[in-house]
Amino acid sequence: MQALEEHYKPFLSSRVEARKFSPFWSQNLPEGLKPHPKPIDLGPGLPHEGFFPIESMHLNVVEEPFQHTSAGTKSHKLHKPAPEGSKHFEERAFVTEKLSSDSAVDVWRYEPNSPEVIPLSQGLQYTETAGMKQLLDFCRGFVSYAHPPAYNEWDVTLANGSSDATFKIIETLCDSSVTVLVEEFTFSPTLAIITAAGGTTVPLKLDITADPDVQGINVEYLTDLLDNWSQGPNAHLSKPKLLYTIPTGQNPTGMTLSFEKRKQIYALAEKHDFIIIEDDPYGYLRYPFYDRKNPDYNPYALHEYTAKDYCEKVLSKSFITMDTSGRVLRCETFSKVFCPGLRLSFIAGNKYLIKKIVDFAEVSSRAPSGLSQLIVNNVIQKWAKSYSSPQEAWLVWVMKVAGHYTHRRNMFVQALEATEAFSEGLFSLAQTSAGMFLAVEINFDHFAKSLSITERSKAMQRLSSISIEEGVGIIQGINMAADRKYSLARSFFLRLTFAFAADVEELQEAADRLGKSVKRLAAEL
Amino acid sequence: MQALEEHYKPFLSSRVEARKFSPFWSQNLPEGLKPHPKPIDLGPGLPHEGFFPIESMHLNVVEEPFQHTSAGTKSHKLHKPAPEGSKHFEERAFVTEKLSSDSAVDVWRYEPNSPEVIPLSQGLQYTETAGMKQLLDFCRGFVSYAHPPAYNEWDVTLANGSSDATFKIIETLCDSSVTVLVEEFTFSPTLAIITAAGGTTVPLKLDITADPDVQGINVEYLTDLLDNWSQGPNAHLSKPKLLYTIPTGQNPTGMTLSFEKRKQIYALAEKHDFIIIEDDPYGYLRYPFYDRKNPDYNPYALHEYTAKDYCEKVLSKSFITMDTSGRVLRCETFSKVFCPGLRLSFIAGNKYLIKKIVDFAEVSSRAPSGLSQLIVNNVIQKWAKSYSSPQEAWLVWVMKVAGHYTHRRNMFVQALEATEAFSEGLFSLAQTSAGMFLAVEINFDHFAKSLSITERSKAMQRLSSISIEEGVGIIQGINMAADRKYSLARSFFLRLTFAFAADVEELQEAADRLGKSVKRLAAEL
Known part of the structure; x- marks a missing residue:
């Protein structure tokens, strides 16, 4: 810890010093005091759990994404509206049956015999700022299982979603004098967070290509930029202290950095001493590159991977797995693989910096929603009963989600390639x-x-108008540029997502409309 | 809005300017464009609700606080452990019955016919930063019902609990040059938030007394302090721009500011042009002063109040009800009247400042947990079916909570007054x-x-040690002082809470132990 402090203290923003939270309930007791064996505490300003209106909570959890949404039924509360004449579905009878057969996830007020489960008396109460022990334990176990850091002194803290995690990291590390490297096209709300902290972003050239060895940050460019900083275009800025990157399934380009490139970038971080903020919301949604000869190939549907295989062979190696000096802050979120409304994410990183981030949470938002924590934790613990560990159980769900994404991607690419505009x-x-x-x-x-x-x-802007007339919503790459001037010549792309459409038919229709839009644009030019 | 901007722009912290969130999905479209009638959106980076593992959620909600916790039963999951030989309780049968009879609060994936209810497809999804429409509508209606502001241009935003609300307000209004007035004893984490923003707190003398007309901020002191700022002890500081106050059931003193004092303080705010941050987590837990002649008196148990009476005659008038110039930011929370684990609160204030607070949320935490929002909203909407409005339904629950607090207070004071130390x-x-x-x-x-x-x-510290030996947890008033030196002579009090004990018997035992502790202290001196 001392070595970490020595190295990373100079990275802290000027605001960190003033964050001093000393709980009014802490006490320095004289030695030799004999505490009463059964104390009654009139200290904490907490309402007893008997004041909470919810006595138990019961979750009807699916076994598979989209299990019922498109069922040919008439339930209006569980399913999408079904065609006339389709089978009737008694939603209340369905969940009553689930509840009485113990196949729902039950959350009780007390869980005297299951310490791994968060009961309502804990989940609805004030809790530790970093997160509840059960979920923190799960997250630590998960990092060890899926992305084991290459050093020991790391820890995890929860945050209120990835945006909050980024905010807390940036406010802890970024001052008005700090330069932050970012991918030239990136999740632009992060740019706003850096700007709000007074920092300056410097865009890194991206290779936007289908070649898996080439796509993502251009490492030669980055090497040159850093090695010749004081002679380069950013000489007026301080040398970068931070790199913010979305290395896997990058937003908006969808690119994934190869292992080789990751090693090179980590080596540059070591050489030039910057911290890597690895934002990885999409990393678990992995699929093989699209294969025109086998366009429906979906390894998840074929059950090709165990959870262990998936971690070892399918997932991209996180920067944290090669981190020997504690310079990677890895941001994970439950938004894409559980649901975004949780506002629940976690950060893994060196203990010193994690402590500083928690110190900031103590004087700002404090803990994330206990309801969100207990629901994620308890659903995973329910699933865990059928597997060797909660981590494995969770990854089995995650692979089901990834399987659906793979299928959607396959269908969407087929539909896009089937358009006249593509051919x-x-x-x-x-x-x-x-x-x-x-x-x-x-x-x-x-x-x-x-x-x-x-x-x-201008033509790209015209394409936006045309696509609205044709009925397909798109995002312009340029809207996500860190520096529009710098990236203009590389910005003639659209970001499309296949995550939000209701089903494959919608994706196919949308692909068709996009094809028509591009044809119209070409005809106009 | 323009007048608000003119008046309140100079109050903004230097950090506000840099908060510029421009969503990458917003578009400037040419006029005359004819959008497709049935567009498919490939823009938003949201997973479709079919990816969410929870299909429906069912809440077993009590009708009354402590409905079952102390029941003489053997359920270990709903109830406290019961004595041997007590009645057996089938918790699963109980909730299955509730569910099949439609007396649970059901949260379905879709709610095609109930727009006031938040379905899972919305609650588990990304949402508007200020909060979901349904709950914001409820909160606006609630402010209008219980604490109508004295002007029109006000609005509401949600936050992740009171600490987060205070943080967002302070970061928006407080710079290193800003002086913030605070009650000399106060919720000390707020002091840490102000310090972290670089602000300086100046304590205000409190009258700690049982006299309802006198208790709370000493207005003469405050008047003199402000009128003679440049000749006073704080002349080296800028004149205060902010007052942070907990006017009702103050923490830690329990005091409530009289209506007369509130009017005087508001007039001072007008004269000296400062903003009042009114933190009101405890305001709904109202009870009459303890009456030794009628020590069990509990108007809630006697059903003496309608919801309307409660608002008009029982609740203290909020500063916002006398606010004609938009200078009050009223912080409410669901923590004390629903449960703290929600991390859900709201701020009411002038539209200009509320917008600035939401702008900050856009570049930090974004929206509070959707699960928390939907649970609060939907429980209230379920209750609303039996009342004339959701506001009334909510207040009926709140009055039940207040009734329990009244009973606990009555019993606790009786037990304390029954000790030898008291007599x-x-x-x-x-x-x-x-x-x-x-x-x-x-x-x-x-x-x-x-x-x-x-x-x-020193004797007070000794009392802490004695009370630990005797088995009663207490909080020292001095631990919550803004300036220990300034307040030392007025700090010889303990903050005790009757909220956290399991039941009245525990409170009585604790009172007994406290009495013994004080006796031991007196004997030692």
Whole structure:
């Protein structure tokens, strides 16, 4: 811990010093005091759990994503509206049966015999700021299982979702003098968080390509930038202390950094002494690259992976697995693999920095929702009864989610490639192997070569209008650029997601509409 | 809005300017565009609700606090362990019955016919940062019902509990140059939040007394302090821009500011142009002053109040009800009247400042837990079916909670007054009319008059040790002082809460132990 403090104290923002939370309930007691064996505490300002209106909670949990949403039924409360004449479904009878057969996830006020489960008396009460022991234990176990750090002195804290995690990290590490490296196209709300803390972002050139060895941050560019900082275009800025990256299923490009590139970037972090903030919301949504010869291939549907295989062979190696000096802060979230409304995420990193982040939570938001914590924890613990560990049980669910994403990706790419616009070469797909996004590049070189960069940029805006008329919502790559000028020439792509559509039919219709939109654009030019 | 901006812009902290959140999904569309009637959106990075593992949620909600906790039963999951030979209770049969009879609060994936209810497809999804429409509507209606502001341009935003609300307000209004007035004894984590923002707190003298007209902030002191700021002890600090106060059931003193004092303080705020941050977590836990002639009197148990009476005659008038210029930020929380684990609260204030607070949430935590929002909203909406409005339904529950607090207070005070230490005048009670706390003043003047202030302070620490041996947990008033030196002579009191004990018997035993502790202290001196 002392070595960590020595190394990372200089990284702390000027605001950290003033965060001094000393609980009014802590006491320095003289030695030799003999506490009463059965004390009654009139100290804590907590309402007794008997004041809470909820006595028990019962969750009807599915075994598989989309288990019932598209069922041909008439339940309006569990299912999407079904066609006339479809089978009637008694939703109340269904859940009553689940409840009486112990196949629901029951959350009781007390759990005297199951310490791994969070009872309502704990989940609805004030709790430790870093998170409840049960869920923290799960998260620590999960990091060890899926992304074991290459050193020992690490820990985990919960946060209120990834945005909150990023905010707390940035406010702890970023001052007005701090330069933060970011992918040139990135999750732009993070840029706003860095700007709000007074920091300056410097974009890193991305290789937007289908080649798995090449895609993502251009390492030569980064190496040169860092080695020649004081001669480069950012010489007026301090040398970067932070790199914010979404290495797997990057938002918005969908790219994934190869293991080789990760090792090179980590080596640069060691050499130039910067901290890597690894934001990994999409990392568990892995799938093979799309194979035109076998377009329906879905290894999850074929049950090709055990949980162990999935971690060892399928998941990208996190930066934290190669971290020997505690310079990686890994942000995970339950948003994409459980649900976003939880506002629940966690950060893994070195104990010193994690402590500083918790210290900040003590004087700001304090703990995340106990309801969110107990629901995630207890659903996983219920599943865990059928597996060798809660981590394995959780990954079995996660793989089911990944399987659905794989199927959607397969169907969506097939539909896009089936359009006239694609076969005419008007756009191409920057194939991806993880996440919710697909970058669609508009091939101006192919159909409107004479257009200048500015004209192409205008044409992209025109494409937005056309696509609204055609009925397909898209996101412009340029809207997620850290520096629009810097990235303009590489910005002629759309971010499409196959996560939000109700089903494959919708995706196919949307692909069709996109194809028509691009054709209309080409015809206009 | 323009007048609000003109007046309150100078109050904003230097950090506000840099908070610029521009969503990458927003679009400027040309006029005359004809959007497709049935668009499919490939834009938003949201997982479809079919990915969420929870299909429905069923809450077994009590009708009354402590409905079952102390029942003489053998359920280990709903109830406290019951004595041998007590009646057996089938908890699963009980909730199955509730569920099949529609008396549970059911949360379904879709609610096609009940727009006031939050379905899982919304509650588990990403949502608006300020909060979900249904709950915001409820909160706005509730403020109008219980504490109508004296002007029109106000609004409400949710926050992740009171600590988060205070943090967001302070970070929006407080710079290193800002002076914040606080009650000399206060919820000390707020002091840490102000310090972390760089602000300086100045304590206000409190009258700790049973007299309802006198208790709380000493207004003469405050008037003099403000009128003569530049000649006073704080002349080196800027004139205060903010007052942070807990006006009802104050923590730790339990005091409530009279209506007359509130008017005077509001007039001072107008004169000296400061903003009032009114933190009111305890305001709904109102009870009459303890009456020795009628020690069991509990108007709630006697059903003396309708919801309307309760608002008009029982609740203290909030500062916001006399606010004509939009200078009050009222912080409410569901922690004390629903449960703390929700991490859910709301702020009411002028639209300009509320917008600035939401702008901050956009670049930090974003929305509070959707699960917390939907549970609070849907429980209230379920109750609402039996009442004329959701506000009334909610207040009926709140009055039940207040009734339990009243009973506990009655029993606790009786037990304290029954101790030898009390009848010998060793301590006295600063009677209160709201909240969770009771201040117990140690009467050194009565039994150890010769002790100096320093010696009394040491004796208080000794009392902590004795009480641990006797088995009663207490909080020292001095631990919650903004400035220990300033308040030392007024700090010889303990904060006791009657909220956390399991039942009245525990409170009585604790009172007994406290009496013994004070007697032991007196004997030692």
